[in-house]
Amino acid sequence: MHDPVAFRSLHRARFHAEPAVFAAPGRVNLIGEHTDYAEGFVMPAAIDFATLAGVSPRTDGKIAIYSENYGEERSFEAAALPAQANHHWSDYPIGVVKVLAGEGHRIPGFSLSLWSDVPLSAGLSSSAALVVSTALAVESLTGASYPGPVVARLCQRAENEFVGANCGIMDQFVSANGAQDHALLLDCRDLSFRLAPIPPHVALVIANTMVKHSVAGGGYKSRRAEVEAACAVIARHRPGVKFLRDATLDDLDKWGREMEPKSLMRARHIISENLRTVAASEALLRGDLEELGRLMAEAHASYSRDFEASCVEADAMVELAQDLPGLIGARLTGGGFGGCTVNLVEQAQAAAFSEALGARYTAQFGMVPQIYICHASGGAHRLD
Secondary structure, three states, X not given: OOOHHHHHHHHHHHHOOOOEXXXXXXXXXXXXXXXXHHOOEEEEEEEEEEEEEEEEEOOXXXXXXXXXXXXXXXXXXXXXXXXXXXXXXXXXXXXXXXXXXXXXXXXXXXXXXXXXXXXXXXXXXXXXXXXXXXXXXXXXHHOOOOOHHHHHHHHHHHHHHHXXXXXXXXHHHHHHHOOOOEEEEEEOOOXXXXXXXXXXXXXXXXXXXXXXXXXXXXXXXXXHHHHHHHHHHHHXXXXXXXXXXXXXXXXXXXXXXXXXXXXXXXXXXXXXXXXXXXXXXXXXXHOOHHXXXXXXXXXXXXXXXXXXXXXXXXXHHHHHHOOOOOEEEEEEEOOOOEEEXXXXXXXXXXXXXXXXXXXXXXXXXXXXXXXXXXXXXXXXXXXX
């Protein structure tokens, strides 16, 4: 993470005021893909890449937001916030401000500095880190003090309602509520959660395939529709089933023949993935890393074959890791159709593992992957 002392100096030099500084982490999802909109389970971990937000009050009624990453400053009137997004990075912090204003908080003028080392476009949720750190910063000026789950919901609304990003709650939730050296099992139905310890000798190695296929946008939409169609078939027989969270593999055995083949495949992934995700948290609680690795392998196979959300490069990245020393488990993480794999690796071998995996991938595809060695981090907080 960026040196907070240097970050404070940056804010003072630009805005001539001492900032309060807040940090919010990015995240990686260990297991549980496309289960969120089925009101199922996900198990992400916050990572030790973060966005810093420095804030200080102003007396001129303006909101000035500076991004060190973009080298750009934007200014707004606190009493006349934009009515709609401008398709600019500043939409994210302004979206948070608008949501807080909509909750009845008077928004004063302020200066906000932002800096992040969460890699962009790598599936590590740089946007959630940005909105959560902004929320904590603006809260500190309004006198609000929301608990972490509420912060997550407000930040999700900022992305959904103002930015226009059709995201679920997972990213903002783990950024706000993550715990050092723990994964977080989140029930997407009621936002209850429990923490599962990740042993300190385990590193999270995130390998970016450098591929994002153009099918991603349409692929998400079509798969969600297929999931909902499968649920509707089961609901005709079991009216209490509103989401696939409530369905079972026995339901598929009984009524799967009434579904389109693709809907049956998608439902099989969702239902089995929910079971795997809960089992993975229990494996961590027992300290059974071998079982966790087995569940990650099953999850990747299901994601690739039944949900058809992987690609040649991601499948290869997972396969290339299998015989490398130190590997506990590997799978494609995130929305699919490219992006990153997450690898649980023995810390002592993480550097050698990363180097070997990168070399193998480059030799096969001619692309140099970005590989990050991370650890499970605490959630958003103020830096004293």
